Amino acid sequence: MVVGDVTTGTEVLVIGAGPGGYVAAIRAAQHGLDTTLVEKEAYGGTCLNHGCIPSKAYITAADVAHDAGNAEHMGIHADPAVDLMGMREWKDGVVSQLTGGVEKLCKANGVNLVEGTASFKDESSVRVAHGGEGQGSETLEFEHCIVATGSRPLQIPNFDFGDEPVLSSRDALSLETVPDRLLVVGAGYIGMELSTVFAKLDCEVTVVEMLDDALPGYEDDVARVVKKRAEGLGVEFNFGEAASGWQETGDSEAQGASGNRTQSGDGIVVTTETEDGEESEYDADKVLVAVGRQPVTDTLDLENAGLETNENGFLETxxxxxxxxxxxxxxxxxAGEPMLAHKGSKExxxxxxxxxGEPAALDYQAIPAAVFTDPEIGTVGMTEAEAEEAGFEPAVGKFPFNASGRALTTGDSEGFVRIVADDGTGFVLGAQIVGPEASELVAEVTLAIEMGATLEDLAATIHTHPTLSEAVMEAAENAMGEAIHTLNR
Known part of the structure; x- marks a missing residue:
């Protein structure tokens, strides 16, 4: 029997329970607003279920295995065995704990939870289709609606995620065994993170990237440190090449979106092409497509509410x-770039x-970003070039981790901290950090930008010794020409 369509009302309707949606729903409910949260799949969204959290779990586990097996210089000799299914079960446990916590927090704050797919009927109501045969649908009328439907992995022609050898980032985090050979399409942050993971799990990794270098969008000296470490792990890079198709080993007909064949077991051949039409072929067992993400709006029937996306598919705000x-x-x-979970939560x-009715507004001057490669990258605010373009006369300070006592004691001393400030006022404008725990260290500079701190504030703050955070203080001192443990610029 099909359940009939009933109509109910709510003050605030939130569509999507990812980091942006569930946070919005909880905060709205905390303000005493009748709030309904609609989620079609899993609480926590892509971040908790298929992205940020599971990937960082795998990164940590791969680091443990790799570090244990490569610590002879510390007098430690080990040969760890990796059980990917055991690693996956541990990762799934972490995910389950966090997603269950999100659901409990929503309920504890009085948020009404509805499972299903929401699509606009008009500018003040949605239809929620419930999953499962006979579950029917319902109409929700709202006074305010917050769209938080997130994004999905971007596909490329001839590489359909429905084909068994072709992996999305989500698929890669659910493998039962480590492939012997992995071809990664894309050297952005997702491709670089997962390339590092599988290389540390003794997989032969080849990366193809249509641009000229890894980690586009990051400064050359930052990306160079990460790329060098990846090459040291055995990752092979091929730049200026776009993946054009794949076929099973021995097959003469290329596999594309129209041919969902089952892998024969002998692997596949991935074909790439340069701008000049030169082709190359790479043997692999799996191909991971990590070329970016696209916003999810196709299920919303936006036109019924009078909404339109921009040329990139985002809803402008x-x-x-x-x-x-x-x-x-x-x-x-x-809602657009940058696609960061913490940015979504703030929004x-x-x-x-x-x-x-609060006087709230978005301020994007201090949104940190992190890449969990080896070593990590943490950035916030302006680069030196961006500061100059904005009309500042930048003062720049840099401190290398190979001069950090704490970094040396961890055995991980590649990279640096760079601070960018306004030379006239000393106000901190940005930072680029590549090295151990960069994702944590960038928080100090983010706070400095948010509160309007100066180089002198950072330099005068006593930092615990020996810690990695001293590198932030030392970089600030270097920008002031007062460095002690590195030569002044």
């Missing part, structure tokens, strides 16, 4: 996270507080 349709907001990946808080 103002400083209040509101779209051009009154009462409808967009947060997280669906969710702002949207909820605006709806509650």
């Amino acid at each position: 103002d400083e209040r996270a509101e779209t051009d349709v009154d009462g409808i907001y967009a947060v997280g990946d669906v 969710g808080i702002v949207a909820a507080e605006v709806i509650a």
Whole structure:
């Protein structure tokens, strides 16, 4: 029997329970607003279930195995055995704990949870289709709506994620065994993170990238440190090449989106092509496509609400996270770059507080970003070039980790901390960190930018010795020409 379509109402409707959506729902409920959160798959969204958390779990586990097996210089000799299924079960346990926590937090704050796929009927209501035969649908009328539907992996022609050898980042984190040979398409942050993981699990990794270098968008000297370490792990890079197709070993007909054949067991051949039409072939067992992500809007029937996406498929918003349709907001990946979970959460808080009548607004000057490669990258604010372009006269300080006592005692001393400030006022404008725990160290500089701190503030703050955080203080001193443990610039 099919359940009939019933209509209910809510003050705030949130579509999508990822880091932007569930945070928005909780904050709205904390303000006493009747709040309903619709999620079609799993609480926590891609980040908790298939992205940030599971990938960092694998990164940590791979680091443990690799470090244990490569510590002879410390007098430690070991030959660890990796059980990928055991690693996967541990990862799934971490994910389950966090997603279960999100659901409990929503309920504890009074958020109404609805499972299903929401699509707009008009500018003040949605239809929620419930999964499963006979589950039917319902209509939810709202006063305010927050769209937080996130993003999905971007596909490329002739590489269909439905084909068994072709992996998305989500698929790669669910493998039962480590492939002997992995071809990675894309040397951005997702491709570089997962390339490092599988290389440390004794997989032969080849990366093809259509651009001229790894980690586009990051400064050359930052990307160079990560690329060098990856090459040291055995990762082979091939730049200026775009993946054009694949075929099973021995097959004469290339595999594409129209040919979902089962792998024969002998592997595949991936074909690439340069701008000049020169082709190359690479043997592999699996091919991981990691060329970026695209916003999820195709299930929403946006036109019924009068919403339109921009040329890149995003919903544009103002400083209040509101779209051009009154009462409808967009947060997280669906609202545009940068596609960062913490950015989405902040947007969710702002949207909820605006709806509650608070004077909230978005301020993007201090959004940190991290890449969990080996070594890590942490960045925030402006680079030196960006500061100059913005009209500042930058003062730049740098401290190498090979001059850090703590870094040397960890056996991980590649990379540096670089601080960018305004020379006239000393105000901190940005930082680029590549090295151990960069994702943690960047938080100090992020706070400095947010609170309007100066180089002198960072340099005068006493840092615990020996710690990696001293490198931030030392870089600030270097920018002031007062460095002690490195030569002044």
